[in-house]
Amino acid sequence: MSAWHLDPEAISRYARGAAPPxxxxxxxxxxxxxxxxxxxxxxxxxxxRAEAIWHEVADRIDAPRRSRPERLLVRLGAGEATARxxxxxPTLRGPWLLAVAGxxxxxxxxxxxxxRFLLMFLVAxxxxxxxxxAVAFAGxxxxxxxxxxxxxxxxxRLLLVRTAAVLAVTVPIVAxxxxxxPGSNWLAAAWLLPTAGLTCAALALTGxxxxxxxxxxxxxxxxLLTVPTTVAGRLxxxxxxxAQVGWLALAIGGGAWLALTRHTVTxxxxxxx
Amino acid sequence: xxxxxxxxxxxxxxxxxxxGDREAFAELYRRHLPWLLVRLGRRCASPExxxxxxxxxxxxxxxxxxxWDRRGEVAAWIWGIGIRRLVDALRRSRPPxxxxxxxxxxxxxAEEHVLLAVQxxxxxxxxxxxxxxxxxxxxxxxxxxxxxxxxxxxxxxxPGTVKTRMMRARALLRERLA
Amino acid sequence: xITVRVHGLTRSFGRTTALDGVDLEAGPGVxxxxxxxxxxxxxxxxxIATVLAPDRGEVTLLGxxxxxxxxxxxxxERLGYLPQDAGFHRGFTVFEFVDYVxxxxxxxxxxxxxxxxxxxxxxxxxxxxxxxxxxxxxGGMRRxxxxxxxxxxxxxxxxxxxxxxxxxxxxxxxxxxxxSRAGEARTVIMSSHQTRTSPPCAAGSP
Numbered sequence: 001m002s003a004w005h006l007d008p009e010a011i012s013r014y015a016r017g018a019a020p021p022x023x024x025x026x027x028x029x030x031x032x033x034x035x036x037x038x039x040x041x042x043x044x045x046x047x048x049r050a051e052a053i054w055h056e057v058a059d060r061i062d063a064p065r066r067s068r069p070e071r072l073l074v075r076l077g078a079g080e081a082t083a084r085x086x087x088x089x090p091t092l093r094g095p096w097l098l099a100v101a102g103x104x105x106x107x108x109x110x111x112x113x114x115x116r117f118l119l120m121f122l123v124a125x126x127x128x129x130x131x132x133x134a135v136a137f138a139g140x141x142x143x144x145x146x147x148x149x150x151x152x153x154x155x156x157r158l159l160l161v162r163t164a165a166v167l168a169v170t171v172p173i174v175a176x177x178x179x180x181x182p183g184s185n186w187l188a189a190a191w192l193l194p195t196a197g198l199t200c201a202a203l204a205l206t207g208x209x210x211x212x213x214x215x216x217x218x219x220x221x222x223x224l225l226t227v228p229t230t231v232a233g234r235l236x237x238x239x240x241x242x243a244q245v246g247w248l249a250l251a252i253g254g255g256a257w258l259a260l261t262r263h264t265v266t267x268x269x270x271x272x273x
Numbered sequence: 274x275x276x277x278x279x280x281x282x283x284x285x286x287x288x289x290x291x292x293g294d295r296e297a298f299a300e301l302y303r304r305h306l307p308w309l310l311v312r313l314g315r316r317c318a319s320p321e322x323x324x325x326x327x328x329x330x331x332x333x334x335x336x337x338x339x340x341w342d343r344r345g346e347v348a349a350w351i352w353g354i355g356i357r358r359l360v361d362a363l364r365r366s367r368p369p370x371x372x373x374x375x376x377x378x379x380x381x382x383a384e385e386h387v388l389l390a391v392q393x394x395x396x397x398x399x400x401x402x403x404x405x406x407x408x409x410x411x412x413x414x415x416x417x418x419x420x421x422x423x424x425x426x427x428x429x430x431x432p433g434t435v436k437t438r439m440m441r442a443r444a445l446l447r448e449r450l451a
Numbered sequence: 452x453i454t455v456r457v458h459g460l461t462r463s464f465g466r467t468t469a470l471d472g473v474d475l476e477a478g479p480g481v482x483x484x485x486x487x488x489x490x491x492x493x494x495x496x497x498x499i500a501t502v503l504a505p506d507r508g509e510v511t512l513l514g515x516x517x518x519x520x521x522x523x524x525x526x527x528e529r530l531g532y533l534p535q536d537a538g539f540h541r542g543f544t545v546f547e548f549v550d551y552v553x554x555x556x557x558x559x560x561x562x563x564x565x566x567x568x569x570x571x572x573x574x575x576x577x578x579x580x581x582x583x584x585x586x587x588x589x590g591g592m593r594r595x596x597x598x599x600x601x602x603x604x605x606x607x608x609x610x611x612x613x614x615x616x617x618x619x620x621x622x623x624x625x626x627x628x629x630x631s632r633a634g635e636a637r638t639v640i641m642s643s644h645q646t647r648t649s650p651p652c653a654a655g656s657p
Contacts, residue, residue, distance in 0.1 A: 014311065015307075015311050017314070017315060020401070021401065021405075021412070022400045022401040024315065025400060025412055028416060029416065031308050031312075031348070032346055032349050032352065033346060033348075035283075038308045039304065041308045041311060042303075042307040044307070044311070045310055045311070050310075053306070053328050053331075054299075054306075055562065056328045056562060057331045057332055059565055060328070060332045060561075061298075061332060061335045079559070080561060081554045081559055084550075084551055084554050085554065088540050088543075088551055143537075143539055143540060144537075144538060144539065144540060144555075146532075146534040146536075146537065146538075147532060147534060147537060147555070147600065148552075148555050149501075149502045150500045150501060150502050150527060150530060150532035151555035151556050151557075152524045152527040152556060152557050153554075153555045153556070154524075
């Protein structure tokens with residue numbers, strides 16, 4: 001292209017957004033190749049706006065890079081604060097997740113060999129996510145728990161964020177292991193609603209008990225219910241259609257309770273002095 | 274206050290940025306922020322969203338400066354990053370405008386149409402003679418270099434519509450420039 | 452001006468009574484709690500830091516009652532706490548950790564938050580190691596990280612539980628200097644290990 005440049009009038013019109021479409025099109029094509037014309041746009045941009053954007057950019061490149069899970073969460077739309085809290089959750093660590101996956105894979109593999117192991121898988125399946133929730137709040141594993149308790153961030157919000165994160169990670173792992181089970185498909189998914197119901201029940205109990213104890217209570221109740229019934233061959237009592245409706249009701253009820261008491265819920269401390 | 278203009282060209286600045294040269298980055302910002310702001314601003318009605326996208330773009334430039342393929346203009350590379358960020362951002366939260374037709378342009382009178390056609394040549398005139406919907410599609414795919422799907426997101430229409438309009442536009446332009 | 456008032460505070464854990472009818476008043480400046488281990492200092496500090504609720508007694512912090520949820524949140528917004536066994540997440544750098552606590556303190560606007568994080572890091576002399584992982588730092592440096600997070604948001608009430616334990620005498624001196632500088636503008640309550648057998652008592656030293 002020859003030394004053709006945009007005249008000042010054209011630049012001014014373009015920068016103001018007052019250029020008709022074909023002028024704008026030509027201008028934009030030209031600006032891709034011409035540094036002096038690009039410079040001529042600068043006076044038409046508010047200095048304050050340019051400064052403000054620069055400060056944000058400078059801060060972001062100075063600050064340390066977020067870890068990959070955090071970046072993923074932010075891209076998915078979670079707020080930056082939420083993403084950081086999830087990333088700092090003790091349960092969401094490689095070793096822990098591998099342990100859960102390993103145990104379940106073992107159970108699923110064993111189920112191929114022996115029908116009874118299938119039942120064991122169903123009984124054990126909700127315990128994985130539940131244990132994850134408990135661990136996320138167990139004092140020994142969250143080193144900043146004490147500091148976090150003194151911070152204004154809502155305990156309930158932290159509870160919900162972490163629980164959701166733990167479930168989002170552990171439930172697919174369990175589901176994947178379940179796919180390896182022999183037999184009909186519905187059985188492999190029969191543990192989903194019970195997990196939801198048990199989790200909501202545990203969350204609702206955190207108003208009165210610490211998260212670890214609440215999960216323990218709920219998990220014990222589950223085992224006491226399912227082990228005798230499955231051993232006796234009465235799978236439908238814990239996993240049948242009526243039971244599934246019951247688990248759903250429990251989930252909804254627990255959630256409703258939590259919503260109603262949200263202003264008074266504080267996560268309790270369990271350790272002695 | 275008088276500042277010595279940085280003598281390096283854009284390609285050299287990018288190389289310096291890869292080594293972590295903040296001054297080079299600041300200079301690149303000075304050179305390219307204004308036009309990027311205006312150009313993206315013409316494709317999105319929300320200034321806040323544009324600010325955010327521009328911010329994301331320059332952070333991406335800093336972090337991926339080493340990945341420029343050394344072909345073509347640096348400005349084009351920056352534009353590629355910016356327009357894709359805009360498309361992503363619009364996918365996540367559309368400003369409540371309808372279909373994007375007029376790229377924040379202004380309707381021209383008939384006389385201006387003719388004058389500008391004379392000044393900017395045949396292609397300009399042919400483009401101007403297209404309806405707003407067809408013109409928008411041509412600008413998104415040809416000028417901005419977007420794929421069909423990206424153009425669909427930018428303009429707020431289904432990808433199939435983008436394709437049909439492109440075909441119609443091409444046919445019309447071929448006719449008029451023949 | 453009294454900012455911390457505690458009256459008839461009682462707290463037990465199972466069959467152990469950690470606190471039995473404790474009274475305390477404190478205002479701006481540094482107030483030290485002296486007493487041997489097991490005398491209940493940590494329990495008292497935890498109650499003042501709103502981390503633990505008492506069985507009986509009245510507590511008023513910064514003019515508010517921590518037993519009420521809304522007041523408790525307001526108090527925590529003006530509170531900084533360094534617990535005795537402050538732990539850190541593995542792999543966090545100094546900046547990341549302080550930033551994490553800043554998020555817990557509800558500083559949502561990223562740039563303002565980062566400015567504040569840099570401010571407290573500078574205040575505690577941690578700039579040179581801001582990008583280092585905490586697990587790679589010495590005990591004295593880690594304590595300083597703990598103090599930095601407690602200073603976030605410029606709190607009116609600073610609660611420090613055994614902040615100088617494990618430090619050598621020189622580090623301890625420097626830490627004490629930082630604390631007393633902090634005490635010039637706010638209320639600092641800290642505990643300290645003592646081998647004298649005396650019940651926990653407040654020894655005010657503004």
